[in-house]
Amino acid sequence: MxxxxxxxxxxxxxxxxxxxxxxxxxxxxxxxGYSTVVTNLFPVLDHHEFEQLSTFPLFFIQTNEINTLINQVNRNSKKIIKLAHPLPGVAKHSYTRKLLTAEIYFTNEIEGVKTSRKQIGTIISELNTKKKSTRRLESAIRLYNITLSGKTYQIQTLEDFRKIYDDLLRGEIPESKQPDGHLFRNKAVYIGTESQKIHNPPVNEREIQQKLMPLINFMNDETVLDIPKSLVTHFMFENTHPFYDGNGRMGRYLLSAYLASKLDPYTGLCISSAIHANQSAYYKIFKQTDDVENRADATLFITKLLAIISQGQQDVIESLSQLSVQLEKTAQKINAQFSDPIDQTILYIFAQSKLFSDRDETGIKDTELKEFLYADAPQKFHKRDLQRRIDRFEAAGILKRIKGKPVQHIITNTCI
Structure with a gap:
């Protein structure tokens, strides 16, 4: 039923x-019911267009469907880890960068904030250099990248929410939409349009704080299953809408960071692309859960988001499976065409970069390749010799120069 x-x-x-x-x-x-989890969270529920009630505790029932989907998400995560583990270093790094590019791109796209995949990819490629700037999106990309390293914010205070907001959205929020309270917004807002208000969140900072303090306790409650807890947190944060702008992007970051730490980084980095592919259903389930008639029942909200996350994982599994097979066949082709082990190694790395990078990225830089090989075996890989070989491959049409400063090449389809 x-x-x-x-x-x-x-x-x-x-x-x-x-x-x-x-x-x-x-x-x-x-x-x-025996399988019901009742929280101490009291979301603002919409009653008609202009009335709100906060008298119902948020609850969800751990249905068979939810339990099945949680098992599916956990199994998918194990498959992803199994597929990613044997990948060589450049392939793994390139694919992570590809997913990070997509996550940043789609979390902005959902909000109608236009960004460029190439711009995002360029910033990501320079994260580990000494070059720092105040370029748009750089702060958000750095925060996501820190999350991938296993470091996550532990939210213990209201100030922690504000710190994440500032770090994630630095340079993205216009002055007119900056928080005007001590930490959060202090005026009423509505979600939707002037003619059709979809949701009316808490009206001032005092009410926002009254919603977020119990949420902090809930987030740190170890008796609640991790994955449902992350989804309830996502709903409650968006329902509270503590800022004038950027709530959606921050809410998805919190979800992404949590799942990356509890499951695997690739699952964390497929959240926004999966939501973008199911955007109508995503907004619909928010609206249904905000409806006072449903009395803060988050059961279907959790069910739908679990299905969306699982679909995002399936896309990653399919992609990794296909790319792994293609990389193996490419390695066989390279080894059949070239007998010199150093030539084989150089081309294999360029192949990893091309196959596992985003279509709008430029892939590995020549200097990165030379540093990588030299650090691995300085007696075997000499930088000048590597450069001579790269030049020879370019002259033969096997590598194509795509950038001058810094110099970058991509492998042509001769070897792919």
Whole structure:
């Protein structure tokens, strides 16, 4: 039987609509069930267009479908780790950079904030250099990159929310939309359009703090399963909408960072692309969960987001599987065409970079390749010799120069 929110349950299919008493009885049955998790979170629920209520505790039922999806997400994560583990270093690094580019691109795209994949890729490629600037998106990219290294923010205070917001969105929020309270916004806002208000979050900073303090306790509650906890946190943060602008991007960052730490980095980096592919369903389930008729029931919200995350993981699994096979065949082709081990190594690295990089990225720089090989075996790989070989491959049409400063080449389809 498909789980129904109370707003659908009341219609009773083709029979007569349920009475208010019957709806109340069903609500109490759900709230007190053995598999129900009742939180101390009280989201702002929309009643008609301009009225809000915060009298219902957020709850969810651990249905068979939710348990099945959690198992699926965990199994997918193990498959991803298994596929990624044997990849050579350049392939793994390039693919991580590819997913990070997509995550930043799509989290902005969902909000209608236009960005360039090439611009994002360029900033990511320079993260480990001494070159630092105040370029747009650089702060967000650095924060995501820190998350991938295993370091995550531990949110213990309200100030922690503000610090993440400032670090993630530095240079992205216009002056007119900067927080005007001590930490958060201090004026009423609405989500939607002037003619159709979709959600009215807390009206001032005091009410925002009253919502976020219990959320901090919930986030640090180890008795709640990790994955449902991350999804409830995502809903509650967006429902509270503590800032004038950037709430969606921060909410998805929090979800991405948490799943990256609890599952694997690739799962964390497929969140926004998966949501973007299911954007209508994503907004619909938010609206349903915000509806006072459903009395803060997050069961279907969790179910839908688990399905979206699982689909994002499946895309990663399919991509990694195909690329791994292609890389193996490419290595065989290179080894068949070239007998010199150093030539084979150089071309194999360029092949990894091309196959596993984003289509708008330029891949590995010549200096990076030479430094990588020299650090691995300085007696075997001499930088001048490597440069001579790269020049020879370029003259033969095997490598193509795509950039001058710094010099970059990509491998042509001769070897792919």
């Amino acid at each position: 498909t789980y129904q929110l109370l707003s659908i349950f009341k219609y009773n299919g083709s029979g007569p609509s349920k009475s208010l008493d019957e709806i109340n009885q069903e609500y109490q049955r759900r709230l007190t």
